[in-house]
């Protein structure tokens with residue numbers, strides 16, 4: 001997956017923002033942290049440069065779905081215990097959740113050590129073979145969905161205008 005991580009982060013942040021409406025948090029901040037989380041696993045590229053590319057960057061722990069699943073669970077736990085309904089726990093949740101989504105999208109579009117660090121450290125797994133279309137379509141679909149959510153009001157506005165002008169013709 002190359003281009004769809006940020007749009008995917010935007011989609012999940014947009015879908016979750018309503019759940020955190022009552023917290024003192026702006027949509028911009030929430031989405032920004034969500035989108036940062038959606039590319040956070042790729043920060044291992046820094047390692048890759050230090051390592052002189054000896055390992056594929058999916059072999060670092062930032063690309064282990066297990067690591068992100070644990071972080072999501074911890075953030076959910078923090079959310080449950082956060083009786084003050086603060087913003088930090090909400091941001092931690094969307095950040096880690098999008099990190100997990102990143103590793104799952106990478107598993108569909110490429111090879112990921114899905115059971116690392118417990119097993120298959122040398123056998124990355126991909127779900128690409130089970131995906132009915134070329135994974136580029138998935139990327140394209142995610143980008144389209146994000147664009148729709150971003151410009152939803154304008155798009156719906158155009159359609160309603162088209163509808164009212166059609167009524168005028170009738």
Ligand SMILES: [Zn+2]
Pocket residue numbers: 041042063102106
């Ligand atoms: Zn990645």
